[in-house]
Amino acid sequence: MVDLSLGVWAGVFALSVLASFCVLWLAGVFLQRHANRSTPDDLPNLQSVFLFRGEKLADHDVLHAVLAQSIGQCINDWPDLRRWLQFRFRDLPDTLSSLSAGQSITFPDITKGSDASVTLTAQSASVSVVLYDPAQMEPAQRHQALRRNLELEDQNHALIHCPYPIWKTNKGGDVLWQNAASAMILSDEGVQPININENTGKPGEIHSARISVLLPETDDVRWFEVQTQRSGQDYLHYALDITKVIKAEAVRREFVQTLTKTFANLTTGLAVFDRKQQLALFNPALIDLTALPADFLSARPGLMSFFDKLRDQQVMPEPKNYASWRAQITDVIETASGGLYQETWNLPTGVTYRVTGRPHPDRAVAFLFEDISAEMSLTRRFRAQLDLRQSVLDKLDEAVAVIAPNNVLMMCNDACNDLLGIDPDTTFAEMSLHDLISVCSDKYPDADFWHDVQTRISSKTLSKSIRKSFGKNDGSQIDCLVSTVAGGTAMICFTARPALTRRLELPLAT
Known part of the structure; x- marks a missing residue:
């Protein structure tokens, strides 16, 4: 009886072990098949693939809908993708045509602690660009997030270190954010010196105002033109230093006032x-x-x-x-x-x-x-006097020539023109003393006399009058008188003296 019970229990135990083994085997088979039927969406995608034909983007496997749309709009060829990747992956080739068929090049991520990489593989008619990143998200999506963070950091750095004051306030004028350059405008309490939030208008409209700030350390006054516009429920302020403009305008006003006073007199x-x-x-x-x-x-x-x-x-x-x-x-x-x-x-x-x-x-x-009425009247009177003097000279029998202090013939009368055979009024060029002496010397030769006359007149050493008589073939004579006139002017006069008539005395008849 005991032996029978032991045998029964032994058989039951064996069947139990066999049944357990079968269940475990079937469970393993089921799990394996289920694993084989799993889709890629159930596992993190560790790579993004971009396919190029020539330099143009032919296809990609980015699954993120918004990112895929952005890539479709912004990335059309290899230069676009290269610019998108190069902040993490340096030394990417300028063109894909430099790769030969079958060649594969991998470029690691320059970011510290990152295992990401970009692999370029050239095939016969295409080039595949594989972005690999072991992070638990889609590589292209993570790359775009890193790119966006870098852009935000660059923009924040540019705003903070911008040399022009920029700050943000709420409706009450409390400063919510400011860059380093705005410290000279904002007071120690963090409130702008005057209220420029009034009448700023609708969102997008720009309100401009000029403010002056006293710098305590130098006691200098700085002027700024502040442009304010609404940003949601807050206000953004952009200030430009216009101190030089204000000073230039002040100088200009003073200059105009000075000119006005000058012109008024x-x-x-x-x-x-x-x-x-x-x-x-x-x-x-x-x-x-x-x-x-x-x-x-x-x-x-x-x-x-x-x-x-x-x-x-x-x-x-x-x-x-x-x-x-x-x-x-x-x-x-x-x-x-x-x-x-x-x-x-x-x-x-x-x-x-x-x-x-x-x-x-x-x-x-x-x-x-x-x-110029008075000037014109004076000119007319002066011209009339000159005409009168010229008429008087022309009525004289003596030939008169007047030499100006600059050794140029100033005037002569008709008798002088007839005697010497000159007419200065018909030429534009002025007749010099040398030209006049040459004419006189040709008409009445005496080299020594005329040389002396020219020397004394030109050197202003004619202290007393010089007289000289020239005889003519008909027995008549020409008396020449050279004398000075007031103001350094010299005058040469020629007077004709007829020949003397002699009476013939006949002997008386005896």
């Missing part, structure tokens, strides 16, 4: 027109000379309106034809822009103006109005 009328041909500057003398209303000039009229007003005020010669006059004014403007315009206006009132147009930088034009 001038008797010459001044009208300056800017590049838009609008009156930019005038002085009180212009009002006095032209009788133009001050309110008209202050309204900054244009050039044509200015000359139209002069015509209405009869301050310029009346044109015979209005259309041709307008064309003439246009020529005046163009000529003045070239720096060539100068004209004398003789008005019906007897007043004479000299109008000068001068060009200025940036296509500006300045017109100067001078009242």
